[in-house]
Amino acid sequence: MATTFITHDDCGLHNMGPEHPESPIRLLAIRKVLERTGLIQHMECMESVHVTRDQIALAHADLHQKRLEMKLPSEGVFYADEDTALCxxxxxxxxxAAGSAILATNRVLAGKTDNAFCAVRPPGHHAEHNAAMGFCFFNNVAIGAMQALEHPSVNRVAVVDFDVHHCNGTVDIFKDRPEVLVCSTFQHPYYPERYTDISRQNIVNCPMPAHSDSKFFRNMVESNWLPALQNHKPDIIFISAGFDAHHEDPMADINLNEEDYRWVTKLLMDVARTYSGGKIVSVLEGGYNPVALAFSVEAHLETLVGY
Known part of the structure; x- marks a missing residue:
């Protein structure tokens, strides 16, 4: 498999303070492990590009970006909500971060790579159509998915999210777009407590109680995601790749490990080979223990690469 790895050093400039878990250290840890293991040499590496205002508008309200710009401080930090600060x-x-999803989508759909992983921050899956929240400003995956739907070869898209937090933003953006299937596993009850009980045929919510283990997670994916994906037959699959359901992550209480991320990636690749010509775009979401995050990303990427 040909895999493109997209990142940018400037993603580390977003800094919400030394005590904030969504830290620049996250990307540095990923890069260090990929370089130490040599996996980075088996991927095409590219720098992120900036998203355009029109591309943001594919997934967000017209005034969303302008409101964020008005809150942007000239120094220090400004809290958009209790968790989400702008520097x-x-x-x-x-x-x-959003531009990386566009770049990845365009390269995959052009046949220049089989799949792509965007090691970027800030994350995106909590950003709703008209609101920033939960460390997220722009919904990176949703912007990429909307870009894919502009392509003449794409009629149906799937977004799958194994972050420990529910992808409320992605659900908000696609809840009335039946051509987009959204599948999510998440700890429940837990943040953000939005859209967890929504009833839509294209929204597959899989809540997991605290302390759920690998067996529970894998059963939820096989019993719920897999038949929905097989029925939807997506032309491209997007992954909101959050690794904070790892048992060593401080943010939640789900007990997954690196092998679970390897397993779910392989399952999604099998689905993509069957329906999507192997086309996958994966974008980093959560993961707040830098060591666990880095080795979980390594397992995810080894599977995408076929290493």
Whole structure:
């Protein structure tokens, strides 16, 4: 498999303070492990590009970006909500994060790579159509998925999310778009407590109680995601790749490990080979223990590469 790895050093400029878990250290840890293991040499490496205003508008309200720009401080941090702060470089980093999803989508759909992984921050899956929240400003995966739907070869898209937190933003954006299937596993009850009980044929919510283990997670995916994906037959699959359901992550209480991320990646690749010509775009979401995050990303990427 040909895999493209997309990142940018400027994603580290977004800094919400030394105590904030969504830290620049996350990307540094990933890069260090990929370089130490040599896996980075088996991928095409590219720098992120900036998203355009029109591309943001594919998934967000017209005034969403302008409201964020008005809150951007010239120094220090400004809290958009109790969890989500902007520093002077935050929207610069957020633009690169969303732009990476566009770049990955375009390369995969053009046949220049089989799949792509975007190691970027800030994350995106909590950003709703008209609101930033949960460390997220622009919904990177949703912007990429909407870009894919602009392509003449794409009629149906799937977004799958194994982050420990529910992808409320992605659900908000696609809840009335039946051509987009959204499948999510998440700890429940837990943040953000939005859209967990929504009833839509294209929304497959799989709540997991605290302390759920690998067996529970894999059963939820096989019993719920897999038949929905087989029925939907997506032309491309997007992965909101959050690794904070790892048992060593401090943010939640689900007990997954690196082999679970390897397993779910392989399952999604099998689905993609059957229906999507192998086309996958994966974008980093959560993961707040840098060591666990880095080795979980390594397992995810080894599977995408076929290493």
């Amino acid at each position: 002077p470089d935050s929207l610069h980093a957020a633009s690169l």
